[in-house]
Amino acid sequence: MIDTHTHINTVPLLSDIDNIVSRANKNNVLHMIAVGMNKKANQQGILLSEKYPCIYAAIGLHPSDVNDEQLDIEQLEQQAKHNKVVAIGEIGIDLYWVKDNFVLQKEVFIKQIELALSVDLPVIIHSRNSANEIYDIVENYPSLRGVMHCYSENVELLDKFIDLGFYIGVGGIVTFKNAKEVIEIAKKTPLDRLLVETDAPYLAPVPYRGKTNEPAYTAYTLSKLAEIRGLTIAEMDRITTDNTVRLFTKMNIQKQTSL
Numbered sequence: 001m002i003d004t005h006t007h008i009n010t011v012p013l014l015s016d017i018d019n020i021v022s023r024a025n026k027n028n029v030l031h032m033i034a035v036g037m038n039k040k041a042n043q044q045g046i047l048l049s050e051k052y053p054c055i056y057a058a059i060g061l062h063p064s065d066v067n068d069e070q071l072d073i074e075q076l077e078q079q080a081k082h083n084k085v086v087a088i089g090e091i092g093i094d095l096y097w098v099k100d101n102f103v104l105q106k107e108v109f110i111k112q113i114e115l116a117l118s119v120d121l122p123v124i125i126h127s128r129n130s131a132n133e134i135y136d137i138v139e140n141y142p143s144l145r146g147v148m149h150c151y152s153e154n155v156e157l158l159d160k161f162i163d164l165g166f167y168i169g170v171g172g173i174v175t176f177k178n179a180k181e182v183i184e185i186a187k188k189t190p191l192d193r194l195l196v197e198t199d200a201p202y203l204a205p206v207p208y209r210g211k212t213n214e215p216a217y218t219a220y221t222l223s224k225l226a227e228i229r230g231l232t233i234a235e236m237d238r239i240t241t242d243n244t245v246r247l248f249t250k251m252n253i254q255k256q257t258s259l
C-alpha cells in the first residue's frame, strides 16, 4: 500500500518518526508521501525522504499559510529538482477558515500551478468550501495533472474534475458511518482514478476515529474502499498502487505485491 498524503514531516508524527515508519512498514504501507504546507514542513519532508527510502516528499504553500508566509517560488523550483520530490502540494483554496484573503490565496495557487507545469510535476490540491473556485482555475490548464486530496465536497463537480484528468484521494472519512457524500464519491470515482491516503495526523479512520492518525492505518480506508466497490483488498491495493505510480511518475517504484 501507499499512503499518498501524510504529514509525518510535522509534529506530532515527526517527534516519533522511527516508530511511525516502522509501524507503517509492518502494516504493509511500503511507501508514503510526506506532504508539505510551508517552508519548514517542505524542508523537513525532503530531509525525511533522504533518510528513509520509503518516504517521498511534496512541497508547496498551503492556502491556510499564505497570511503567515510569503511564497518563495525560486526556492520551491530549486527543491522540485530533488529526485524524491514527486509533487507540488498541498496547494489550493480554503474558504472555510479564512475567506477575506481569497485574492491572495488565488494568486499563490495559480503561481504554484504554473510552477508544477514548468517542472512537470503533478499537484496535490486542498479544497474546502472552494470546489467551484478551484474548478474555475484548474480548467484553464488542460495539461495539469493532479489529485483532489481528501475530496469531500460537491459530488456534482466530481465528474468535472474527473473529466479534467484529476485523481481523487480518499481518506479515513469514508469509514465514518455518517459520511454519505464521501461514500458516494468513493462509489462514483472511476477505479483508475482512486488514490488512498490518511492525511495523518488528522481524520483517523474507524476504529481510531478521533485519535491521532498515522500511515499504518491506511489499510482501514483501503479495505472500506474495497468493500464499497465489491473488490478484494488485494485487488484494491493493486489498483490504487498502479494509480499512484501513474500519477506520481517520479516515484519510480517497483510494482508491489503486498498483501
Ligand SMILES: [Zn+2]
Pocket: 005, 007, 035, 090, 199
Ligand atoms: Zn493534508
